[in-house]
Structure formats: C-alpha cells, structure tokens
Amino acid sequence: MSLDGTYDNGNIFAKILRGKIPAARVFEDDHVLAFMDAFPQALGHTLVIPKHSTARNLLDESPERLSPLILGVQRVARAVRAALIPDGLTVTQFNGATAGQTVFHLHVHIIPRWEGVPLARHAGGGMANPAELKALADRIAAKIS
Numbered sequence: 001m002s003l004d005g006t007y008d009n010g011n012i013f014a015k016i017l018r019g020k021i022p023a024a025r026v027f028e029d030d031h032v033l034a035f036m037d038a039f040p041q042a043l044g045h046t047l048v049i050p051k052h053s054t055a056r057n058l059l060d061e062s063p064e065r066l067s068p069l070i071l072g073v074q075r076v077a078r079a080v081r082a083a084l085i086p087d088g089l090t091v092t093q094f095n096g097a098t099a100g101q102t103v104f105h106l107h108v109h110i111i112p113r114w115e116g117v118p119l120a121r122h123a124g125g126g127m128a129n130p131a132e133l134k135a136l137a138d139r140i141a142a143k144i145s
C-alpha cells in the first residue's frame with residue numbers, strides 16, 4: 001500500500017477499537033488507545049493509536065487529532081519506562097508499505113531497549129503469549145500518571 005489510498009475499516013486496529021478482536025490494553029482516554037504489540041520487537045513493545053480517526057498514516061492526520069496522540073505517546077512512554085526500567089526507548093512510526101508499515105491505521109510504536117539486546121524483526125517475529133502480554137500491560141498501566 002502506498003501513501004495514497006482510502007482507509008479500510010476492516011483493518012486490525014479498527015477491529016481492536018471496536019472490540020472485535022482482543023488486545024492487551026494498557027491505557028485509554030477520550031482520544032487514544034494503547035495496547036501491547038502482539039508480535040513484539042522487544043519486551044514491552046506498546047502501540048498507541050488515535051481512537052476517532054480514519055488516518056492511515058501520519059500525513060493523513062489532522063492537527064486536532066495529532067496533538068492528543070503525541071501527548072498520549074509521551075504519557076504511555078513514561079509509564080513503560082517506569083514499569084520496565086529500560087536503558088532507552090525507541091519511538092517510531094511507519095508511513096506506507098515501502099517504509100515498513102503493515103497496518104494502515106495511524107499508530108506509534110514505543111519499544112523499550114536494553115543495552116546489548118538486539119531488536120526482533122519488525123512485524124515478522126513470533127506471536128507473544130497473550131497471558132504474558134496481559135501481565136506486561138497491567139504493569140505498564142499501573143505506572144500511568
């Protein structure tokens with residue numbers, strides 16, 4: 001999928017937002033939902049998405065929705081840090097299949113990093129254990145402030 005196109009209401013994140021498929025939810029407010037990535041590149045890999053959006057990528061999004069999204073990203077990133085004490089955090093976002101995007105509902109990755117621990121493959125590694133994801137989500141949720 002290129003940068004151009006129309007929003008597909010059947011994408012995975014739209015289904016998570018509608019409660020049609022499960023996710024290990026971390027945090028939710030009026031604007032954003034955060035949940036664990038099911039194919040994590042590192043322990044604690046968390047995704048933050050706008051709830052009321054049909055933006056496929058960053059370029060599509062309105063300033064009004066982008067502002068609460070980035071504030072949500074910072075809030076969740078702080079909670080990830082407090083919960084898991086990583087050495088660093090990669091915050092990233094892909095636009096278009098050529099750039100590595102695989103789900104076409106705007107989202108931001110928060111990926112904890114530890115010294116000497118390489119990243120797993122993007123969107124192509126193994127599926128995490130749902131119970132372990134739920135436990136991680138609860139640990140991060142407990143640190144939301």
Ligand code: 5GP
Nearest residue numbers: 012023036037038039094100101102103123
């Ligand atoms: P993208 O490649 O679009 O930047 O990121 C999409 C992310 O969604 C990937 O990191 C991938 O592991 C994750 N993902 C794909 N399918 C699911 C799913 O069904 N549930 C969750 N929680 N994450 C998913």
